[in-house]
Amino acid sequence: xxxxxxxxSPDLGDSRLAQRPSYRxxxxxxxxxxxxxxxxxxxxxxxAGAQVGSWPEAxxxxxxxxxxxxxxxxxxxxxxxxxxxxxxxxMFRVADGILARVDELALVESxxxxxxxxxxxxxxxxxxxxxxxAAGQARGMHGDSHNDIGDNRLGLVLREPVGVVGIITPWNFxxxxxxxxxxxxxxxxxxxxxxxxxxxxxxxxxxxxxxxDAGVPDGVFNVVTGYGDAAGQPLAEDPRTDMVAFTGSLRVxxxxxxxxxxxxxxxxxxxxxxxPQIVFSDADLEAAADGVAYGVFHNxxxxxxxxxxxxxxxxxxxxxxxxxxxxxxKLPFGDPLNERTRxxxxxxxxxxxxxxxxxxxxEADGAELLTGGASESDKGHYFQPTVFxxxxxxxxxxREEIFGPVLSTLTFRNADxxxxxxxxxxxxxSATVWSSNLESAMQTIRRVRAGRCWVNSVIDGTPELPVxxxxxxxxxxxxxxxxxxxxxxxxxxxxxxxxxxRWFEG
Numbered sequence: 024x025x026x027x028x029x030x031x032s033p034d035l036g037d038s039r040l041a042q043r044p045s046y047r048x049x050x051x052x053x054x055x056x057x058x059x060x061x062x063x064x065x066x067x068x069x070x071a072g073a074q075v076g077s078w079p080e081a082x083x084x085x086x087x088x089x090x091x092x093x094x095x096x097x098x099x100x101x102x103x104x105x106x107x108x109x110x111x112x113x114m115f116r117v118a119d120g121i122l123a124r125v126d127e128l129a130l131v132e133s134x135x136x137x138x139x140x141x142x143x144x145x146x147x148x149x150x151x152x153x154x155x156x157a158a159g160q161a162r163g164m165h166g167d168s169h170n171d172i173g174d175n176r177l178g179l180v181l182r183e184p185v186g187v188v189g190i191i192t193p194w195n196f197x198x199x200x201x202x203x204x205x206x207x208x209x210x211x212x213x214x215x216x217x218x219x220x221x222x223x224x225x226x227x228x229x230x231x232x233x234x235x236d237a238g239v240p241d242g243v244f245n246v247v248t249g250y251g252d253a254a255g256q257p258l259a260e261d262p263r264t265d266m267v268a269f270t271g272s273l274r275v276x277x278x279x280x281x282x283x284x285x286x287x288x289x290x291x292x293x294x295x296x297x298x299p300q301i302v303f304s305d306a307d308l309e310a311a312a313d314g315v316a317y318g319v320f321h322n323x324x325x326x327x328x329x330x331x332x333x334x335x336x337x338x339x340x341x342x343x344x345x346x347x348x349x350x351x352x353k354l355p356f357g358d359p360l361n362e363r364t365r366x367x368x369x370x371x372x373x374x375x376x377x378x379x380x381x382x383x384x385x386e387a388d389g390a391e392l393l394t395g396g397a398s399e400s401d402k403g404h405y406f407q408p409t410v411f412x413x414x415x416x417x418x419x420x421x422r423e424e425i426f427g428p429v430l431s432t433l434t435f436r437n438a439d440x441x442x443x444x445x446x447x448x449x450x451x452x453s454a455t456v457w458s459s460n461l462e463s464a465m466q467t468i469r470r471v472r473a474g475r476c477w478v479n480s481v482i483d484g485t486p487e488l489p490v491x492x493x494x495x496x497x498x499x500x501x502x503x504x505x506x507x508x509x510x511x512x513x514x515x516x517x518x519x520x521x522x523x524x525r526w527f528e529g
Contacts, residue, residue: 031357051092052241096242114158156486157206184212186265189258296452312346378427451493
């Protein structure tokens with residue numbers, strides 16, 4: 024196999040694999056088991072079946088308790104009635120608690136998800152920044168007033184929390200995606216029931232424990248663990264929840280939206296992506312090649328904002344691909360606990376098989392496989408860095424979200440063609456433009472229908488900027504000041520000053 028020399032084999036004797044924590048859910052401020060007594064046992068995707076944790080398998084009774092706790096905490100508890108200054112102080116303590124446990128959280132995230140330990144460490148530290156930003160912004164939320172609607176009239180616009188929010192997060196970035204939502208929801212004064220993926224629940228439980236220790240009141244931040252039908256779907260169906268926020272597949276997101284629509288319940292969705300990376304002929308090819316490789320191989324391609332479609336000007340296609348292939352063939356991948364690793368395994372055997380099926384379909388459709396294309400499944404759920412050329416827009420590898428380390432290359436001759444290729448997708452979550460001409464780059468990115476965009480970088484992030492999708496990539500926005508709008512109700516109040524005009528004089 025062409026990548027065997029760069030594969031970092033898992034060390035099954037690593038002492039860090041000896042930890043097998045057994046977690047409990049957090050409901051109404053208490054750590055509890057599922058009423059059924061059943062547990063889900065997580066095997067490391069990168070270490071040939073080593074068990075790395077277990078958590079309760081929640082059912083309808085557990086969801087009933089969690090939703091009830093969140094409802095009571097919102098309707099009768101202190102959190103929504105606190106001043107923003109009080110909530111902010113507690114949330115800053117959560118950020119400090121995360122920073123104090125970066126190494127511990129990163130190890131759990133690495134073992135459960137399979138992501139490189141160095142990457143996991145950086146992600147956890149970034150999450151502390153997300154909490155701190157939301158804590159600071161929570162004090163800046165405000166409504167509005169209208170003093171010019173008449174001498175005897177005054178208009179007030181109040182911002183109020185939406186209520187009880189069910190948040191369902193996926194397995195690829197469990198700590199980050201929860202940290203992009205929970206702080207904004209509780210910062211707005213809401214209460215939360217978080218349901219993480221049944222594959223990667225450990226750090227979400229730890230987050231709730233940190234929040235509890237920081238002083239978040241009982242019932243404000245609850246975590247239930249289990250499978251989607253039993254532990255996730257009730258968050259959309261139960262009339263006691265006011266909103267459901269889901270990150271995951273288009274199929275499941277559509278189903279949850281249908282369930283929530285029956286009660287006219289607010290829905291936030293971040294769904295699939297097929298991110299284009301447009302590279303113009305005047306781009307810095309060294310920087311672009313590194314960015315293209317990072318964009319598609321980051322987190323083993325298991326990333327909704329992955330830059331999995333390379334749309335490159337025909338004049339520099341060969342020169343750029345030469346650099347991308349050089350990186351792909353040298354990229355150290357494998358053992359997530361190795362500090363040198365750049366990407367680890369697929370999340371599960373089923374997902375590994377799905378990625379391989381797409382690669383075989385690409386070959387059958389006539390795309391040229393330039394490198395990779397095979398698994399290292401005898402050592403874990405690993406798939407080699409893979410690059411295709413000669414891809415046509417109608418191919419499945421150009422249209423469908425593979426969610427793996429697979430790059431599909433298309434070419435263009437002018438900016439109009441590049442934009443048309445970028446927009447030729449049912450998704451619109453992310454996009455990148457590489458060019459040394461800022462005007463050209465900006466004019467291009469303004470025409471691409473995607474919600475999270477970069478110029479001369481990729482998969483960069485900051486708490487200040489909103490994230491979200493166009494088209495079938497989702498509804499709503501997270502982060503920045505816009506993130507609080509997602510979890511707020513806006514109330515207009517018309518105040519009459521003095522004696523109002525009579526409607527009927529009897």
